[in-house]
Amino acid sequence: MDPSGSSGKPRPVPAGSTLYKNIGTLHTLNSTLSEIKDGAIFVKGNVIQWVGKTKDLPAEFSTADDVIRLENRVVIPGMVNTHHHMVQSLTRCVAQDSKLFGWLTSLYPAWGNLSGYDVYIATKLAMAELILTGCTTTSDHLYIYPNDVKLEDCIKASREIGMRFHPTRGAMTLGQSKGGLPPDNVCEEEDAALATMKQLIEDFHDNSKYSMLRMGLAPCSPFTVDNSLMIAAAKLARQYEGVRLHTHLAENQEDIDFSIKTYGCRPGKYITDVGWDASDVWFAHCCMLDDAEMKQFHDNGIGIAHCPSSNLRLASGIAPVRTLLDTGVNVGLGVDGSASNDCGHLLAEARLAMLLQRHTGNAQGMTIAEAFDVAVKGGARNLGRDDIGEIASGYAADFVAWRTDTIGFSGGRIDEAAALLLCGPSVGFVDLSVINGEAVVKDGKFTTIDLTELVKAHNACSARICSFLGPNWKTGSEPAV
Known part of the structure; x- marks a missing residue:
């Protein structure tokens, strides 16, 4: 390795x-x-x-x-995966009974000790898992950059294994001292993050047909970044053709409550205020959108990455996919991080998405044909692809x-x-x-990697990173906000 x-x-x-x-x-x-x-x-x-x-x-x-x-x-x-945090494959089965904020609070201490090698190994293993379950194109949302970690670590892994890749350069700038959720030591300064985003686009973004690598920008979430980074990232992305925008939105009630308390509005107005109300954007989760916001998504061509396993694991809710599809909103799939889903099995994700939309008693809540469309073509549309x-x-x-x-x-x-x-x-x-x-x-x-050696290296990295978890790693920690 x-x-x-x-x-x-x-x-x-x-x-x-x-x-x-x-x-x-x-x-x-x-x-x-x-x-x-x-x-x-x-x-x-x-x-x-x-x-x-x-x-x-x-x-x-x-x-x-x-x-x-x-x-x-x-x-x-x-199939096309449109939301993942591949580095989280190192920290599966943590905070087993926590909701989103408590789960994150439990994991930040471990993630703060990541190295570039850890990220490289974690990304390659996460991609191997996706490929074996039927995925050929994936995005990834890496938003934490401690020590020597760089997005290039993920790009290297994708090139070695041979996966079509849409990496998104994330960032966290709203630490606890500023009223955000993450500890300050895993956050970045806004200017430095933006400079890195710009350089990555210049170095790696390829908008040509059949491209194997297209960049996106992805400030982490409303509760981990300032509005100024959201606005600046959108302006930066739109200077280049084909650079798309991505983040988490309306994931659970805690997320909604934070937005109302901090920004004085629901997600629909928030994304308008920061300039993310456009067709070059797709959001992850969106379990808690109201009817007006779903119409807003349709009217503005905004896509959604539906992550059913993660949303159930963290008790976030079930995204209203049937209503979204009927409203004309594009929906793709995401396995989400392998620490909130605990696996990266995209075929299983497609099956669960289909079954969940039948829970109300409607046997056609999602048909087989619709499930395939979401798992493949919906994901391609989220990523702006017309060649896959x-x-x-x-x-x-x-x-x-x-x-x-x-x-x-x-x-x-x-x-x-x-x-x-x-x-x-x-x-x-x-x-x-x-x-x-x-x-x-x-x-x-x-044919491109030695899977046995990769698993061995991955387990070694995982053992080191998990040694930094707190004493309550199994049950989870109380959130900071």
């Missing part, structure tokens, strides 16, 4: 062509192609050139540099496959695509993951 902290080099675009054929079930999420039995995908470099039935392969696509047969597989476009999210000609070669001749699918092969969601985590990890044309996972094993 390289502890250097440099950002590494971008992975080269694969040369040549690959034909994936005899696909048992190909669920394209393309409105014209729909679902194809005995399907085929022809890829040249990092772009899909042709999709259809294997028997209908045109002569020009019937041969390739590499041919991979995928009988007994179900293939879908790679479908298996169709001209789209990036990002798709994943599960074996269907396994115990998890047994008895459910009448509808193999639906079985992915209805049978849930029992279907296991992916057998194949193609990202930007590269088979990052093949025959169920990573």
Whole structure:
């Protein structure tokens, strides 16, 4: 494991062509192609050139540099994760019975001791978990920068494992001495944070088609930053094409109460006041939006990253996804941090999102088709992408496959695509993951990393970081505000 902290080099675009054929079930999420039995995908470099039935392969696509047969597989476009704190994979199972503010207060002492190497290892492991559960594109919200930690540590991990990445440079500037939640020692000065944000955009943001890395800016939350940083970050992002804005909003009642006490308003007016009421913004959680705010989100093209497992784990509530979708608000998925969800299983997240919207007695509270749309295309829209999210000609070669001749699918092969969601985590990890044309996972094993060594390194980092937790780490600490 390289502890250097440099950002590494971008992975080269694969040369040549690959034909994936005899696909048992190909669920394209393309409105014209729909679902194809005995399907085929022809890829040249990092772009899909042709999709259809294997028997209908045109002569020009019937041969390739590499041919991979995928009988007994179900293939879908790679899912898109739009909210995560990957560094939190080091601190799972902490503050097990706390709500948001108490949970955060319990964890700040450990996170304040992070090193750049810890962040690099944590990010790589979190990405491995996402990839194995069907995700090919992810954002990450790193908002804490103690010691030698830099966002480049995350970028290096993404390039080594081969994941399409939308890192967001976060920051906390409102410490306890200023009325915020986090201790002062994990906060930054606003000018320094903004200067770093600008440099990261200049160094890494790539807005070209099929880009593997696009930057975003993400001041942490209304209870950890000043209004001035929110305003300045929005102005900075909008100087560049394709740099989007992200933060937490209306996560639970504590969040709402803090906003009213500190800013004298609910979230809808708050985001208007700071200039975040626009279509280049997506917010995480939004469990507590009222009807007027949901309409505001639709009218202004604002997206939401729905994080069902985290919201339940922290007793935050259930986001009104059915109402949001009916209002016309774009909804994608987020696994959230692996310390509030405790796993990064994006397929399980999609299943839970679907089931939660049926809790009121409406069996169509979220359909299978809607769940796939949220997990894949909703996430792509949150990130401003029109080149991922479908298996169709001209789209990036990002798709994943599960074996269907396994115990998890047994008895459910009448509808193999639906079985992915209805049978849930029992279907296991992916057998194949193609990202930007590269088979990052093949025959169920990573081709880009040594997973056994990564887990070993990750556990060592976790043990060190967790040694800084307080005596009440299991039950949780009382919040500071």
